[in-house]
Amino acid sequence: MNEFSLIKHYFKSILHHRDDVVIGIGDDAACLRVQTGHELLVSCDTLLAEVHFLSSWDAYDIAYRAVMVNVSDIAAMGATPCWVMLALTLPAINEPWLQRFSQGLRDALQRFNIALIGGDTTRGPLSLTLTIHGMAPEGQVLQRCGAQPGHRIYVSGELGGAALAVTFLARQDIDVNHQKILKKKLLHPQPRVDLVPTLRAFASAAIDISDGLSADLQHICESSQVGACLYPDSIPLHPLVKKYQGVNALDFALSGGDDYELCFTVPADKESQLLASFAKVGVRCFPIGVIEERPGLRLKKVNGDCLELVPRGYSHF
Ligand code: ADP
Ligand code: MG
Numbered sequence: 001m002n003e004f005s006l007i008k009h010y011f012k013s014i015l016h017h018r019d020d021v022v023i024g025i026g027d028d029a030a031c032l033r034v035q036t037g038h039e040l041l042v043s044c045d046t047l048l049a050e051v052h053f054l055s056s057w058d059a060y061d062i063a064y065r066a067v068m069v070n071v072s073d074i075a076a077m078g079a080t081p082c083w084v085m086l087a088l089t090l091p092a093i094n095e096p097w098l099q100r101f102s103q104g105l106r107d108a109l110q111r112f113n114i115a116l117i118g119g120d121t122t123r124g125p126l127s128l129t130l131t132i133h134g135m136a137p138e139g140q141v142l143q144r145c146g147a148q149p150g151h152r153i154y155v156s157g158e159l160g161g162a163a164l165a166v167t168f169l170a171r172q173d174i175d176v177n178h179q180k181i182l183k184k185k186l187l188h189p190q191p192r193v194d195l196v197p198t199l200r201a202f203a204s205a206a207i208d209i210s211d212g213l214s215a216d217l218q219h220i221c222e223s224s225q226v227g228a229c230l231y232p233d234s235i236p237l238h239p240l241v242k243k244y245q246g247v248n249a250l251d252f253a254l255s256g257g258d259d260y261e262l263c264f265t266v267p268a269d270k271e272s273q274l275l276a277s278f279a280k281v282g283v284r285c286f287p288i289g290v291i292e293e294r295p296g297l298r299l300k301k302v303n304g305d306c307l308e309l310v311p312r313g314y315s316h317f
Contacts, residue, residue: 010099010101011119013102014102016114017115021083024116025118030085030118038138041074041133043131047069057187063103065189073132075192081112083117085131086120087122087130136200142205144219146205147221147265149292154288157192157261159252162182166258178243186258189259194281198277198281202271204265205220205264207220207262208263209263213263214297214312218297221296228291229289232250237250254309254312
């Protein structure tokens, strides 16, 4: 098998028909059609073996997770994912590995109706770079810079599970079912594309939680030139984080990454519309704080005590 038959067998076969792909894999460049009245969003992520993932992982999970992580960036912008390109560097041609990898890629792309439109294949230390494209109606893209004092801060789900999974990767002394649940959190994150229409309509700023709530919320605050006050008792924690981390559980949620939930802000006068829109589609989100004028992050307890919070992100390995 050479480079060209490899591409044909494992990647060109991931056929997915979208009307907006004029030319897909097989020519010198892909040719795509952006929907009238829409804007194109582009984002890329490089994942290196032993840095962002372990080469001992199932290749299915490596591919699946890479897609989900990229989709999450597009969702955080209030856009819908549509096309990806894959630059893949392989140490050698390992057919069983490629079979698993392309199956993971295919399943992940199919979940969100995304087409693989091209890429590059080279030999070297294992790494992959995905470039993802998304579309949003003109002028409706969500940025990090739109938060203003008084806007409410929300997160879209329980936090800390993926960070806990990282610390449990090498441990054998954890309940098998718990291991399974946590591994799934880390390897198969669920990017919140389901929130996109509602966020586009009502949110003022958004970010996906890849590095940890405090670090990612700080990005919103810096871009928007504001600060934030969080209510620690309202931050939703993954039940297994509570179980295994006890008093440290909140810390896991604040500084643990890889959950790929969204953190967003909403003006107070749009909050009820946002919640009604989520209720209609059966989505639950959690109010965790409020944007304030004074820069920096603070934690405010129910008894009124207020602590400065130094933003901290989880470093993967
Ligand atoms: P060129 O030599 O013109 O750069 P390549 O031989 O690298 O072209 O690629 C041939 C076709 O296969 C192109 O359409 C390219 O986008 C696609 N391709 C190459 N590698 C991949 C990959 N890993 N996944 C998807 N498509 C790929
Ligand atoms: Mg060429």
